[in-house]
Amino acid sequence: MKRMASVNRFIQFNNETIDTKLLHGMEMLAGALADAPYLKVTTRKLVEFRPSESTLSISVFWRHRAPHIERLGYKSDIYLMAAGFWRDFDVPAWRTFISSNSPLPELKQQLLLCAEEFRLSEKIKKARPGTAEAFKVREETYAGYHKDRYKGNRQKGFAVDAFLNAAYLRLRSIDVVDTEEWEPLFFMWSRMFDAQSTADSAEVVGAMMDRLEYLFEADLVHGYYTFGEAVEKNQPFRYHEGIEPEQSDDEEKIDTIEEWFQSWHRESEASESAAMEFELEQGGSGYAEGGREEYGSGEVEHTAKGDSRGEHKEDNETDDRQMASSSKKAGTKFGNANNRVAYTESRIRIAAGQRGQIEEWRRKQAPYVKSLLRELKKRMMQKQQSLRTNLNAGRLSKDLLPLVIEDRPKPFYRKSAPSKELDAVFCLLIDGSASMIDKLDETKQAVLLFHDVLRGLGVPHEIVLFYEDAYEASDDRQPNYFEWMHKMEDGTLDHADAIASMEAHEDNRDGFAIRWMSDRLRSRQEKHRFLLVFSDGEPSAYNYAENGVVDTADAVAEAKKQNIEVLHLFLSNGTISDEQAAFYRMMYGNKSVSADSLEHFVDQTLRLLKRTLHLIIQSV
Known part of the structure; x- marks a missing residue:
């Protein structure tokens, strides 16, 4: 299930955080250089190509170095992949080269990648020429690395590894000791200075391999270069009922890495489009008597959780609760990290026997709610101004006689300002992952406070629980669920029973949920639009570990561009560390606040609401 906040991970060397702004910048740079806006960038041990994920991977080799070296090092990775290998690496020549058998296959492949x-x-x-600084840093840093590895490999008897280290250094005109036996090989290696293509590089390495296979019995022990996914790896066809795969006798010829990625990208989009077209044209729309679809899989049956047989009987909720929502495909609308998501929207199922607990919570919160509402309404009344006359500035009065008869006339006035309602809308996203199970009571109380204050002010708001079904998630489909406790169109209806019915589930895909809610907020006409996220840990879902942090940060940045203010409240049952605070600021900027204990969660919610509403009133 969801990983808890990073402070709880006791293995420090595995406690890595990601500079999301830096990674986002690398992604923008890669997309611009390759003219491929669909490209994603992630970090892995070595630089590699992953077309099935539309991803270029930059190397963690640059971590924990001086900031300018780290930044330029990552840039050099992007330059090399997106401006070099992308169009100038000959894929057929590579396939031909690696297809021939060799007792040293790793050395053969890595030596060619070193040459390229x-x-x-x-x-x-x-x-x-603008890339020269980044490549200078790259070569100096890697030269130091290969010098150290050369000495270590020599001492340990890893002769093949030492040869590759020395080969890298020789291309940078750096000499190393104890290489007399390899001088004939390095003489052939020097032909790389005249190489103009991948085929030329392959010819140089191929000429060296006969002697290398004679000198060395064992292959490389360590990995210094990797290509990534095999070029032969084809896009798997995703079967859907009623759709047949296209038959083709001729395999598409791929000459460059650019064409390789485009092939995967096109086929991925075509597969999604075909599946959606079938679902729209052929999918059943009938519903069983109990509220579930007559046609569908187990995942759709799970959406019946939104069917309500509880105590609420408002007319405007009947349609929502008597029929489970059908699953929708996210596609590329909600970010590349979520293109396999299928999401379901429904009302939360009301649990019986909650009324007593709700009354107890409201009894405790009543003084705070009443005090806040009284204060806010007072501030709103103070914004009203009565009619004022005899002013030095303002609107010119129709009575201009004072201009003639008075030495210091004041013929201006100000109109009374009409009372205004708060021009704002609030949406609250609640993390429904498994780790919330020990914090549910405090969360419910905080959400109830949020609901009661906004109802008292007549401010439209929405409250939604979000989660991913970890047990049903796969490479092809990651089912996500949004369960409404209150919808914007519900107005001031009391949905305390729905709030008290929240349950913890499995995983959380935060970036996807933020984009989903931002999409709903985008159509609202209010001047102030706020999206609050209640969460107790970092994003964690299927194939959503490291890229989940980046995806969430990107979703927050995209919302801000749409004039949606994203606020984050981190719930913890322990003291908040500087590391945790920095981690959440990385995703949410300076709009992330923390509750350092469960008892303070309601207080922090009240403080956050109060501060936000005061700002809105001041702008009226």
Whole structure:
């Protein structure tokens, strides 16, 4: 299930956080250089290509270095992949090269990638002089790395690894000791200075391999280069009832990495479009008597959780609660990290026997709610101004006689300001993951406070629980659920029973939920639009670990561009560390606040609401 906040991970060396702004910048740079806006960037041990995920992976080699070295190092990775390998690496030549058998396959492949890195780096620097600084940092840092590894590999007897280290250094004109036996090989290696293509590099490495296979019995022990996914790996066809795969006798010819990625991207979009077209044209729309669809899988049956047989009988909720919502496909609308998500929207199922607990919570919160409402309404009344005359500035009065008969006339006046309602809308997203199970009571009380204050002010608001079904999630489909406790169109209806019916489920896909709610807020006409996220840990869902942090930060940035203010309240049952606070600021900026104990969660919610509403009143 969801990983708890990073402070709880006691293995420090595995406690890595991601600079989401830096990674987002690398993604923008890669998309611009490759002219491929669909590209994603993530971090892995080595630089590699992953077309099935539309991803370029930059190396964690640059972590824990001086900030300017880290930044330029990551840039050099992007330059090498998106401006070098992307269009100038010959895929057929690579496939031909690796298809021939060798007793040293790892050395063979990594030596060619080492050669191509050198060739393409030199080509990029000539074509784009602005990249020279990044490549200078890259070569200096890697030269130091290979020097150290060369010494260590020599001492440990890893001769093949030492040879690769020395080969890297020789291309940068750096000599190393104890290489006399390899000098004939390095003489052939020097032909790389004249290489103009992947085929040329392959010819140089191929000529060296006969002697290398004679000198060395064992292959490389460590990995210094990797290509990523195999070029032969094809996009799997996703079968849907009523759709047949297209038959083709001729395999699409792929000459460059750009074409390889485009092929995956096109097929992925085509597969999604075909599936959606079938579901729209052929999918059943009938519903069983109990509220579930007559046709559908187990996932759709799970959506019957939104069917209500509780105590609420408001007319405007009947349709929502008597029929489970059908699953919708996210596609590319909600970010690349969520393109396999299928989401279901429904009203939360009301649990019986909650009334006594609700009355107790409201009895405790009543003084705070009444005090806040009284204060806010007073401030709103103070914004009203009565008619004032005889002013030095303002609107010119129709009675201009004072201009003639008075030495210091004051012929201006100000109109009374009409009373205004708060021009705002609030949406509250509540993390419904498993780790919330020990915090549910405090969360329900905080949400009830939120609900009662906004109802008292007549402010439209929405309250939604979000989660992912971890047990049903797969590579092809990640089912997510949104359960409404209160909808904007419900006005001031009391939905305390729905709030008290919240339950903890499995995982949380925060970036997707923020985009989903932002999409709903975008159509609202209110001047002030707020999206509050209540969560107790970092995003965690299927294939949503490291990229989940980046996806959430991107979703927050996108919401801000749409004039939606995203606020985050972190709920913890322990003291908040500086590390945790910094982690959430990385995703939410300075709009993330923390409750350092369960007892303070309601207080922090009240403080957050109070501060936000005061700002709205001041702007009226």
